Amino acid sequence: MVPFVRSLVPSFVRDLRALGRTRRENTRMEAAFQSPRPELLRNTRVLASRLDLLREMPKGAVCAEVGVAAGAFAHEILALAEPAKLHLIDAWNYPPQPDCFEPGLAKVRARFAAELVAGRVEIHRGLSADMLGRLPDRSLDWIYIDAGHDYDNVVADLAGALRVVKPGGIIAGDDYLRYDTPFHRYGVIEAVNALANRHGAEFLYLTMDYDTNFAVRLPG
Numbered sequence: 001m002v003p004f005v006r007s008l009v010p011s012f013v014r015d016l017r018a019l020g021r022t023r024r025e026n027t028r029m030e031a032a033f034q035s036p037r038p039e040l041l042r043n044t045r046v047l048a049s050r051l052d053l054l055r056e057m058p059k060g061a062v063c064a065e066v067g068v069a070a071g072a073f074a075h076e077i078l079a080l081a082e083p084a085k086l087h088l089i090d091a092w093n094y095p096p097q098p099d100c101f102e103p104g105l106a107k108v109r110a111r112f113a114a115e116l117v118a119g120r121v122e123i124h125r126g127l128s129a130d131m132l133g134r135l136p137d138r139s140l141d142w143i144y145i146d147a148g149h150d151y152d153n154v155v156a157d158l159a160g161a162l163r164v165v166k167p168g169g170i171i172a173g174d175d176y177l178r179y180d181t182p183f184h185r186y187g188v189i190e191a192v193n194a195l196a197n198r199h200g201a202e203f204l205y206l207t208m209d210y211d212t213n214f215a216v217r218l219p220g
């Protein structure tokens with residue numbers, strides 16, 4: 001909805017609509033949920049935090065972070081996973097309304113100025129599905145997904161990841177947890193489990209920080 005039209009709709013009407021959407025999404029997620037097949041969990045390791053997850057990633061890799069914000073985690077990726085190349089993908093204005101993420105791009109440009117010049121970091125500004133669509137097939141060793149957390153966005157990001165990550169590569173991401181408010185519902189667990197089951201991707205890691213992270217390995 002364009003901002004002008006939106007401002008004419010009373011906020012309680014918008015809230016009621018959002019409540020209805022979330023109720024429908026809850027029903028859809030309950031139907032979509034599946035547990036990972038047991039054989040995909042045989043080698044799963046539990047780690048303390050997503051920083052430990054980065055320490056487990058292969059060094060010298062080509063990788064991407066989808067959903068970057070101000071680059072706090074991208075900084076950790078460079079320091080702990082030591083990639084040869086890091087693609088940073090974010091719309092930096094999504095959802096398209098005033099929000100806290102807009103200043104992130106300037107911070108990212110300043111923070112990684114040297115790496116951008118050296119070509120170790122590359123910025124791709126746009127919707128994640130579109131930006132992933134521009135990366136070559138099988139060009140990444142691993143990817144970290146932390147952009148839109150609703151089911152449809154996660155499914156789209158995972159589909160893009162499946163194409164750009166090499167066989168035997170890793171798809172990881174944030175917020176593998178149940179999170180719903182009256183106005184919002186995550187769909188990360190539902191989307192990741194479905195992908196793992198459909199493609200036989202084994203769970204390598206789960207983390208025990210507040211925003212539980214996951215990492216699955218695609219079949220080689």
Ligand SMILES: C[S@@+](CC[C@H](N)C(=O)[O-])C[C@H]1O[C@@H](n2cnc3c(N)ncnc32)[C@H](O)[C@@H]1O
Nearest residue numbers: 067068069072073090091101127128146147148
């Ligand atoms: C939770 S923040 C990322 C935080 C970052 N990974 C970290 O830990 O420091 C989510 C980011 O995803 C971006 N985002 C959300 N949905 C998106 C989409 N569909 N396409 C591109 N970027 C998106 C937002 O602009 C925001 O910067």
